Amino acid sequence: MNTILLGNLIKIRWIAIFGQILAICFVYYFINIQIPFFETLVIIFLSVALNFYSYFEERKNKSISNIKAFSFLLFDTLQLGFLLFLTGGIINPFSILILAPVITSASYLPAFMTVVLSTISIGIIIILNFYFIPLDLGTEFYLPEIYSFGLVASLIITVIFIAIYAYLFASSSRKISNALSVSKLQILNQKKITEVGSLSAAAAHELGTPLNTIFLIINDLLKEKILINNKNIAKDIMLLKSQAERCREILQRFSTNPLKLKDKFLEKVKITDLIKINFEKFNKNKKLIIKQHPIDNEPEIIFKDEIMYALGNIIQNAILYSRTYVTAEINYNNLYVKIIIIDDGDGFSKDIIDKLGEPYISKNNQGMGLGIFIAKNLIENMGGNIKFYNSKDDNANVEIVFDNSILNI
DSSP states (O other): OOOOBHHHHHHHHHHHHHHHHHHHHIIIIISOOOOOHHHHHHHHHHHHHHHHHHHHHHHHOSBOOHHHHHHHHHHHHHHHHHHHHHTTGGGSGGGGGGHHHHHHHHHHSOHHHHHHHHHHHHHHHHHHHHSOOOOOOOSSSSOOHHHHHHHHHHHHHHHHHHHHHHHHHHHHHHHHHHHHHHHHHHHHHHHHHHHHHHHHHHHHHHHHHHHHHHHHHHHHHTTOHHHHHOHHHHHHHHHHHHHHHHHHHHHHHHHSOTTOOOTTTTOEEEHHHHHHHHHHHHOSSOEEEEEEESSSOOOEEEOOHHHHHHHHHHHHHHHHHOSSEEEEEEEEOSSEEEEEEEESSSOOOHHHHTTTTSTTOOSSSSSOSOHHHHHHHHHHHTTOEEEEEEOTTOOEEEEEEEETTTTTO
16 A cells, blocks of 8 residues: 655655755855756746645645656656756766655555656666756866765765655654554454354344243243142242243343344444444433434445444544534435534644544544544545535534445445
């Protein structure tokens, strides 16, 4: 799975932009080396424009697809190639920075994309070896002291740049990997709970028939005068009956579905039932309001632990931050099912709403900050969509949309 976060690409590109501006101004104004100053600023401005575009894209989705990641890395490679063309070509000491996008691609993207990006980078290097605007470093053919300084500086900057580059992405990858491990463990526990419930219901059903037979025989024995007159035997029969009744009570508790769903071993269930179950599980004297559109003929879906657990996390958060009630709106038609969970609290804060869905983001800093992350991943891995936003009344809204084909309606 691609774990590149768009925010990291934005941060890295800002570092590159400021570094490029600083280097060009230093060379042009302090060292007095003549370069196409205006043209280089135009090339750098393109990166600035892309970063602002990336910022608005990040507000929609924190992570990006492999194709988008490749496109951004390709742009960075081409942008650096044009800058090198304007500032001495391959002899420019900063030409080593062309390695950075390739390293990122090799770490996170498929092999084919890395091969394509590497091939383009090699092509740029070959072209720059023959076609470039030369730097005026003097008439004699030797490496001036300033060039030697440039090589040392470029190596130091490259090491630092690549270290930051690699660390940011590796750190994000480790966080997401650890969070996904936790989510897998949680969903595995949920599956075990469901399986235990199913087995309990099945056992109660199977044992019910022989237990009824035992009761019939005991009742017949209690009608026999010979046995009733024998106090010791009658006492044993009554004890046997009391123990059989105890067994019946235990089986009745087992037969009560732990999730309070319909029978048929949890095969089919209504979304409203799932919402009610999770609300009752986490409720602390709050009220649940369910709104359905249309009101009648709610479809049944195939029960999945992923949906159960994802809804549970979202409803738990809604209950935690609500004042008096939580509203669940369910809209369904021939194409999709939309579920909106709304609480009457203060809504998502501005410093949190853009980060929702990332691991280890917690409003109260008390939990691990994985509930929403796990719910988001479970829903998206099933093929659904989830959005977080505040309503006009500043109430927190979590909107989930599933195609009917995903839910087997």
